[in-house]
Amino acid sequence: MLSIVARAFGPPSVLQLEELPDPTPLAGEVRVRVHAAGVNPYDTYMRAGGYAISPELPYVPGADAAGVIDALGDGVQGWKVGDRVYISGTATHRAYGAYSSMVVCRVHQIHRLPDRLTFAQGAAINVPYATAWRAVFQRAQAERGETIFIHGASGAVGLAAVQMARAAGLTVIGTASTPEGTEEARAQGAHHVLNHRASGYLDELTTLTGGGPNIIIEMLANQNLDHDLGIIAKFGRIVIVGSRGRVEIDPRRIMSKEATVMGTAFWNLSEEEVSAIHAAMAASLANGALSPVIGRELPLAEAAQAHERVMQPGARGKIVLTV
Numbered sequence: 001m002l003s004i005v006a007r008a009f010g011p012p013s014v015l016q017l018e019e020l021p022d023p024t025p026l027a028g029e030v031r032v033r034v035h036a037a038g039v040n041p042y043d044t045y046m047r048a049g050g051y052a053i054s055p056e057l058p059y060v061p062g063a064d065a066a067g068v069i070d071a072l073g074d075g076v077q078g079w080k081v082g083d084r085v086y087i088s089g090t091a092t093h094r095a096y097g098a099y100s101s102m103v104v105c106r107v108h109q110i111h112r113l114p115d116r117l118t119f120a121q122g123a124a125i126n127v128p129y130a131t132a133w134r135a136v137f138q139r140a141q142a143e144r145g146e147t148i149f150i151h152g153a154s155g156a157v158g159l160a161a162v163q164m165a166r167a168a169g170l171t172v173i174g175t176a177s178t179p180e181g182t183e184e185a186r187a188q189g190a191h192h193v194l195n196h197r198a199s200g201y202l203d204e205l206t207t208l209t210g211g212g213p214n215i216i217i218e219m220l221a222n223q224n225l226d227h228d229l230g231i232i233a234k235f236g237r238i239v240i241v242g243s244r245g246r247v248e249i250d251p252r253r254i255m256s257k258e259a260t261v262m263g264t265a266f267w268n269l270s271e272e273e274v275s276a277i278h279a280a281m282a283a284s285l286a287n288g289a290l291s292p293v294i295g296r297e298l299p300l301a302e303a304a305q306a307h308e309r310v311m312q313p314g315a316r317g318k319i320v321l322t323v
């Protein structure tokens with residue numbers, strides 16, 4: 001099989017295409033011929049070294065992919081060769097092993113890919129959609145009729161959160177920094193989209209919402225958290241999904257609004273909890289209420305470029321590697 005291998009931690013150039021032996025599924029495992037693998041920001045943090053999950057070198061990055069089952073280990077029931085699936089991690093590790101033309105997964109790590117979704121879309125589901133679901137429904141406990149502000153709505157997690165919140169009957173306000181990202185967030189269900197690089201955009205939010213949003217899903221807390229505390233409604237909830245540094249806040253703002261600031265971290269979810277989220281999303285993925293947006297497809301061999309691209313501004317959906 002062909003795989004992207006990192007033999008050292010470091011810059012994107014450590015990612016090299018190599019030929020590795022085809023893996024064989026053990027009992028309770030399936031082998032998937034991969035058509036597309038998803039690139040997440042954490043893949044770059046792990047590659048750079050010092051991430052919370054640090055694989056032994058050499059390793060193959062990626063937890064997200066989609067393809068077709070091509071071999072079954074002993075005792076696997078309910079699946080057959082030829083089934084279209086997307087994965088949540090590999091038998092090697094739930095956080096890596098997927099940038100490959102073949103992966104072996106435990107049965108609980110495969111999920112049916114509805115016919116209406118492409119393999120690229122399948123590769124865009126696991127980390128972004130489970131994270132958005134966790135943030136919107138399990139952490140913020142969003143309810144119909146509330147207003148949600150998705151601070152960073154043009155990327156993979158943000159667009160997933162927009163789709164979910166809209167389908168659940170919330171008023172959805174998002175942000176993006178480019179016309180393409182803005183248009184996409186609108187197309188995916190945001191009622192309003194503001195530009196997080198424009199001065200005064202949070203004043204616009206206050207005008208739109210009156211008392212402020214009930215919920216904020218925050219993609220860049222190190223820049224925005226103190227401002228979020230200024231605009232959140234009384235008794236509001238802020239869920240931190242992304243942060244790339246430190247920030248100074250005024251705790252009095254939390255106190256006076258009796259606001260709640262919470263975080264979410266995908267790796268805190270057990271594999272059972274991840275499977276339960278995928279089961280909960282299955283009907284919406286099949287009927288189109290949830291439908292991943294692919295911004296860019298690159299060949300597997302260009303994983304290094306994909307790692308550079310995913311860290312640049314101007315997101316519009318997901319970056320996937322095609323095999």
Ligand SMILES: NC(=O)c1ccc[n+]([C@@H]2O[C@H](COP(=O)([O-])OP(=O)(O)OC[C@H]3O[C@@H](n4cnc5c(N)ncnc54)[C@H](OP(=O)(O)O)[C@@H]3O)[C@@H](O)[C@H]2O)c1
Nearest residue numbers: 041151152154155156157176177242264265266313314315
């Ligand atoms: N906690 C977890 O378990 C978890 C799981 C998945 C991801 N994450 C983190 O969540 C973040 C988003 O992940 P992703 O996969 O959606 O990445 P992505 O596709 O690269 O999207 C990044 C998003 O952040 C937005 N952004 C950039 N500058 C911003 C600002 N000043 N204020 C608000 N938003 C801003 C981008 O908008 P523009 O490009 O339009 O400027 C884009 O919408 C990343 O930091 C990632 O590491 C955390």
